[in-house]
Amino acid sequence: VIDELVALLGERAVSTSESVLDQHANDPSHHPPHAPDVVVYPESTAEVARVLSWANERGVPVVPFGAGTSLEGHVIPTHGGISLDLSRMDRVLDVRAADLQAVVQPGVLRSALNAAAGGHGLWFPVDPGADASLGGMAATNAGGTTTVRYGGMRTNTLALEVVLADGTVLRTGSRTVKTSAGFDLRGLFVGSEGTLGVITELTLRLWGIPEHAVAARAAFPSLEAACRTAAAIVGAGIAATRIELLDAFTVRAVNAYKGTTYDEAPTLFLEFGGSEVGVAGDVEAAAELARWEGCEEFQYERETEARARLWEARHHVLFALVHGSPGKLHKSTDVCVPISELAAAVAHARDSADAAGLASSIIAHAGDGNYHVLFMLDPDDREELEAADRLNAEIVEWALARGGTCTGEHGIGLGKLGYLEREHGDLVPYLREVKRVFDPNGILNPGKTVPLDTANTVRLS
């Protein structure tokens, strides 16, 4: 089998070395690792098509792999087979500054796209934290800190080239900002988590870098007050670029890790961007709403360096938590609720975690109503692991009962399959049928995103 792949793509493109297999066996999540049988590194759409067509004929599972930073087990080859590593397809093919667009290969990291766009005064704002690959970000419909203003990957992906399981290459979407030409297959492939096709080229929206930006930090007497302030800012139509919530536990971990001296209270990290007068107006309006909720100090950071420090602190939350809990596993919830429910949702999560005696951190993309409870768990403490699972389930149920969703941005992968049935059980049979249209043999990332049924079980390699 390996010989056939080498014959298809050449020696350089195929690896079965132990360390390479290990690198492709897991993601940063708590899901148990499982190694692929082989890792294949295509360098072109034609090579992707050749591998898929070969695998499709043989019923060999194929799991697309970008930067490996997703959090629900998407890239873990639970059925073995091929891990299709797209990191060598890493060219920014075009920056069309006048159209506010870039065309990239799937292995381009978002830092690389931003480096290419920056020279034109443009940026690609979607920011899931990790320096993820853009193909992976589209495949998981990634969001993050800037979604409140710029939308997530579905909003920012204009067109996709996709290779189907049988090697057919499709081009969906358009270079235009609007199109009504047929069903939106582009939007269907965004968020399909490698189960419908392999993304081989993306046309993405770019945005002008705001001429002026201000970051701010606002500490509150309670989590609820911070959440209500976030909701009020969104409701007032203030164009905040970021509205991030950290609970006191998290701020404490950040201070310990980064040496900062932020107030150890529930805190909003905010950013505003636009013209100087526009931003000044936005900041003043947001500060007023914060004061109304008991914020005593609205701390501005106007200098580029101070702003960078603030957002670095936010981005390093996970490292800070891991650092504070050596040897522990981390696990994150990802529910999203209508913003009017956020204060109650976060309070419920905090109280439930406290009642269960679980150390946990709460962070939220508060402007979106999307929050994460991060548990630091002892991998040998079965009771603690089970308590975290129960708590996750309780948090999801609470959210679903109030119009929420089990995943705001991490996706279904392996970890949310049961919750997908709970949230959209009526849709599951149709999701299966849609998958069958594009991947009739079920070779693409089997067992992820869409719960398997018996008729859809793949042959294992």
Next chain:
Amino acid sequence: VIDELVALLGERAVSTSESVLDQHANDPSHHPPHAPDVVVYPESTAEVARVLSWANERGVPVVPFGAGTSLEGHVIPTHGGISLDLSRMDRVLDVRAADLQAVVQPGVLRSALNAAAGGHGLWFPVDPGADASLGGMAATNAGGTTTVRYGGMRTNTLALEVVLADGTVLRTGSRTVKTSAGFDLRGLFVGSEGTLGVITELTLRLWGIPEHAVAARAAFPSLEAACRTAAAIVGAGIAATRIELLDAFTVRAVNAYKGTTYDEAPTLFLEFGGSEVGVAGDVEAAAELARWEGCEEFQYERETEARARLWEARHHVLFALVHGSPGKLHKSTDVCVPISELAAAVAHARDSADAAGLASSIIAHAGDGNYHVLFMLDPDDREELEAADRLNAEIVEWALARGGTCTGEHGIGLGKLGYLEREHGDLVPYLREVKRVFDPNGILNPGKTVPLDTANTVRLS
């Protein structure tokens, strides 16, 4: 058959009167009318399900009908059968002001939603011109004058209840602004033009009414200069609410119809909204860009009444043209190009129409790169009709060669089926398969959106 429908829904819900059939035989487009066999008026999701399940068993075509304002023949029952008129499902079910959301039935007109939202300081910005029904707007992924700022229907639709051909009721999407729970069936139903299911409930995004708004009118020495200004405004990240282009021919028609005295030159109609200082900055920046392109006068309209007059003039363009060409048919192109191509695209369209000797008006949602060439045609002049068809084809080909799409917002319906094959021929077999997942008997709006293949021909009633 009629008796069976009366037995299902009662006498009030079923009509075969000549005048009612005639009302449901056409749309405002040039497509030839075709009457349904019966018009059915359901009043609930359950009634929609009952009709569909009945029709599905018998292979009777069902064509959903909202306000009948779409432009590509979507609502014309070319295969007879049932016109399913949703106008009695016209309740605004909920305005959730704190979540910036409304829940509506499909027959609610956008004016009615705006009346309900306005009391909360909110509005639903999607504005295709006509007072369309929200179900129809979602079904056709409607856009219009405000898409440049707020996006179209796909962006503004959070969740849908949909009834499939066999009567199954699905709920797609979520009340949250973000969800990554499974394939995006919500986005697939938006723009599916009644061919995948019947929308029976929509959860829509609302937006704060800007506290301050300014409209402006800017006349230019050439169409190209006006287009370049629109592109520059978008490129500069100025948050214009509307950037509409009218060519000199159109301004002349508006003046004649409305008694206005606007300069009869290529003109941008613009609107800006936000805080007072923010808008002032946006207007000044836009005016500077316009002056750069030779605009000598940037005419502001700050008063509500003057702004309303300006936008009424824009909205009445079609009436003005029809008024100026009594007894003529009108036909519109709808291509959209990357914005850097707009100036050349519009110039090409103008030159081609002039060369063909066809009276035509050009209007554009210039900030989106979406433009319409409106022909006023003598219905008895076969040569003129054919010249218009040839010109439409030429305009589409020109756009496709430059990364454009054959339809920015009107959709495929009947009128663009051939162009869909031209633009996305690779996708068509998959569009057919996706349709088969949701409508295996092909009863839903047959012959629209997805080119029929022989295997998919429906039984005619």
